Amino acid sequence: MDRSETLGELATALRNFQEKQEAIQFDSKNDFLKNKYATLGALIKGSKQNLADNGLSVTQLMEDSGVRTMLIHVSGEYISAHFAIEATASKGTTHAQQVGIATTYARRYAYASILGLVTEEDKDGVYAGGAVDDVIGDAVDAAETIEELEAIWKGLNGKQQKEYKVMISGRKSQLGG
Numbered sequence: 001m002d003r004s005e006t007l008g009e010l011a012t013a014l015r016n017f018q019e020k021q022e023a024i025q026f027d028s029k030n031d032f033l034k035n036k037y038a039t040l041g042a043l044i045k046g047s048k049q050n051l052a053d054n055g056l057s058v059t060q061l062m063e064d065s066g067v068r069t070m071l072i073h074v075s076g077e078y079i080s081a082h083f084a085i086e087a088t089a090s091k092g093t094t095h096a097q098q099v100g101i102a103t104t105y106a107r108r109y110a111y112a113s114i115l116g117l118v119t120e121e122d123k124d125g126v127y128a129g130g131a132v133d134d135v136i137g138d139a140v141d142a143a144e145t146i147e148e149l150e151a152i153w154k155g156l157n158g159k160q161q162k163e164y165k166v167m168i169s170g171r172k173s174q175l176g177g
Helices: 008-020 040-053 095-115 130-142 146-154 158-174
Strands: 028-030 035-037 056-063 066-073 078-084
Touching: 008 040, 008 056, 008 066, 008 095, 040 056, 040 095, 056 095, 066 095, 078 095, 078 158, 095 158, 130 146, 130 158, 146 158
Parallel strands: none
Antiparallel strands: 028 035, 056 066, 066 078
């Protein structure tokens, strides 16, 4: 994460934003996981006025195989974070299409994360493997080296590798990999 030297005004504005922000409406459904979620468009539309009212803006830029999301205050204070993406062509899509899908996914999660917004129904443990998924997620979050992440990756089955690819890539980026 990158940040300005001071954060006082941004922190106050973000607190005010979060205090006044209404819940974002879930406008889409994931048929595979059977949960509802807010699309990137819904997040932007649902937060735009409140951001402006608090002197805040969010910008997202493509860089170094990922997305950089910046939260900027009118004072010039900012925080930013890089969300790494990795995309490979899969059945029925080109590499470029997969990059587009991964970019939208990264932008949605990064936008919500930097503002502290809820983007989907909390379904922890509802579908099969919920407890296992919690353990995997905790292990990825706790990993302190790229070697630890690689060991976690090797221990996952194919389905789990697909599910945790973005999370592991993001953590790897945080660790400097």
